[in-house]
Amino acid sequence: MGDIDHHVRPAPDLALVIPVHNERGNIGPLLDEVDAVLALVPATTEIVVVDDGSTDATTEIARNMGARVIVHSAGNERAQRTYSLRQIDFKYRWMYNPDADEVSTPELHDEMLGVVSDRSRREVAYRV
Secondary structure (H helix, E strand, O other), rough: OOOOOOOOOOOEEEEEEEOOOOOOHHHHHOOOOHHHHHHOOOOOEEEEEEOOOOOOOHHHHHOOOOOOEEEOOEEEEEEEEHHHHOOOOOOOOOOOOOOHHHHHOOOHHHHHHHHHOOOOOOOOOOOO
């Protein structure tokens, strides 16, 4: 049997869930940012955009950029996030739920990826 390098982090299993409503101007840059960050890590990811009935091109942009789009009108952001957590079947155990106009720093990316990559950690949630 070969030696195991315990310093190499396993790839995280991560679902990104992005609630949106008329975010035509924000969804593309956010998905570009997500792609740029994920290109730096061997992450296994799923990107889900939960649309609250947008009347602009938000859903088309998200689909064209490879996101899974679910249209669900919840009435407000909190209800939409709750719906996302309780009703959507995700492929992976970790979920990151940014807002479409949220911009996070490289330091935050590193910290979050470190947590989700370490399978010995017992956290069940990571809130920013």
